[in-house]
Amino acid sequence: MNDKIISLYSGARPLSALSSPKEAIRQFTPNWFAATMGTGILALSLAQFPWPIPGLRLAAEGLWMLNIVLFLAFTVMYLARWMLYFDEAKRVFGHSTVSMFFGTIPMGMATIINGLLAFGLPRWGAEVIPLAHALWWLDVVMSMLCGICIPYMMFTRQQHSIDQMTAVWLLPVVAAEVAAVSGGLLVPHIGEAQSQLLIMITSYVLWAFSVPLALSILVILLLRMALHKLPHESMAASSWLALGPIGTASLGMLVIGGEAPAVFTANTMADIGHIAAGVGFVAGVLFWGCGLWWMLLALLITVRYCRDGIPFNLGWWGFTFPLGVFTVTTLKLSTLLAIPFFKGFGAVLVVTLLLVWLLVAAKKVQGAWRGTLFVSPCLKS
Template identity: 65%
Template sequence: MTGMTDLAHPPAAAFGLKPLASLASPREVVRQFTPNWFAATMGTGILALALAQFPAQVPGLHAVAEGLWLFNIGLFGLFTLLYAARWVFFFDGARQIFGHSVMSMFFGCIPMGLATIVNGFLAFGVPHWGPAAVHIAEALWWVDAAMALACGIAVPFMMFTRQSHSIDQMTAVWLLPVVAAEVAAASGGLLAGHLADAHHQLTVLITSYALWACSVPLAMSILVILVLRMAVHKLPPAGMAASSWLALGPIATGALGLLVLGEAAPAIFTANGLSDYGAAARGIGLVGGVLLWGYGFWWAAMAALITGRHLREGLPFNLGWWGYTFPIGVYAVATLKLSTLLPIPAFAVIGAGLVIVLALVWLVVGARTLRGAWRGDLFVAPCLKRAA
């Protein structure tokens, strides 16, 4: 199987201090750049947002969170330039991704990484720039929603028409293009209440509900197949171990989406003459969010056990390790959101613990990624090997 396992075997020449030692030339950074790098912006962005919601008062923590958000903007911009350059200068190689059964899934990382930046404009930008930050967030959100919907439709269509897949080779990366729409939906729930115009609020809210519906039911059906695949064909290889956490992503994001949309709905519906539906939306959001949170707990426990099993057998580093960060982060944020809606202190404690775990994982994965990028090990495009 080609995929993230192709990223796990650094050549011997890479073990020096010379930058990009494993690459034939610096141009290879562009030629080999793939969208799975955007998973780093997902992990960094969700850490910034989670730290900003940490339930305990820690001096300087909000400043650290804001700094991470600003750093993530720069990171997203750099990755966008590199990937755009690949399409300009290495078009024939870049288009090979459409036929690759794993790398094409990572298109979903691009809108999901952008969504964390959009949310950051609301969490960090509004205190500095006021309504201007909301306008920027709104414009970026519509771009993000369009990209997310495109990924959620185009990538599955390519799966159905031009790619080769089998159940025994299936992993949770199938979820990545699908989940992007519900991430945009959760962002829309946060954005809607900041808009000044009541009609615009309603448009964003209803669009967000539709995006949620385009993603969550499909993701749940993929999870059913994933459980069957692991029961029949057992665990994926160690190089794909981080993918076990990806299953937590759509569950946690689905819960967070219901919670934030349900919280925003009553005021927005009332402002648009639809007050009869506000209480129902809030109730569905809370109950649905709790149910999905419980389902997520099962997947988090299972992913932890799978990770422990792989650690005992040896776990090679690759960019797939960023798959540990975003699911843990969004589950932490959903947990902290529940702590603000329910008088149950345990949610705040669990949420705080998850944020600490997320920060530790981010430090480890970030350090390993910097090391691999410096050496050039991580600039590998499996779709080029497949085409060769």
């Protein structure tokens, strides 16, 4: 299994270049969608920078549009793989690592949906709301399928062991709480009170569908690292993945709780709305504190890895989305609390995220151009 994990992240193909453009389709895997997660969260973070900078929001909107292009291109390539190489493509369900990356597809879509509200609404008006609403329900279905089907495959078809476990186990289950955050952002733009309540309750269910399971996985991950130490250096970025569900759990409580009073009041449940708002705020702060601990730990782990060098691979996108979610959560707290620290710290995190994204994106473009990043470990299993 260790060889499977290393081969996924090594970014090295047995051939010096792709034998044909069609080979890129044959070797295409879901982990490419991690790039849409990192790009999308950077766009959303830049749009929320606490101080106005000329042209920054326009740049963020352009990045969001680029993210749409990437998502569509990756979707076409992956669908083409299933149509042209069905027998090889279906092997993904038996692979203990590649299958986890199915969760990146609905999470990448969630950043596009959130961008429709942040960028599309001001530019094109309320016409984008029905599209965002429809895409959100599609995202909900995809997230729940990932959260159920991939763990089922883990229990029935795949081979796993504690010493080879990494934080990629989180990817299929975290998608649901990301969809929950999108639901909280969408609900104030829905006009009908009953529909608002349906989205609100669904968002709470999605949060509960994901967060407790993610926390359970984190407990196992802590035990694994204490007993078996750090994973192979090709998995260095996975140390940041745990920050994702923690930061998203915090953001979900803050966003959903913030909209709860208006939604529940409109549905004659005002008392529940005020309770939900208070619980959401307190839970959001608590999860943010837990995320701060994990971010500092991940930083120390990364510094240790850097001493021996970290080989580039698609897994480097794991540095971006978790940090981005924690950044957006920090910026959200800066709008709720009159504490200058959150605004300043959020700005620092945005700049850090931008620098990390530029590094990872540059290396990815270079690797994609050379063809070295197109590798499907399922074909070697």
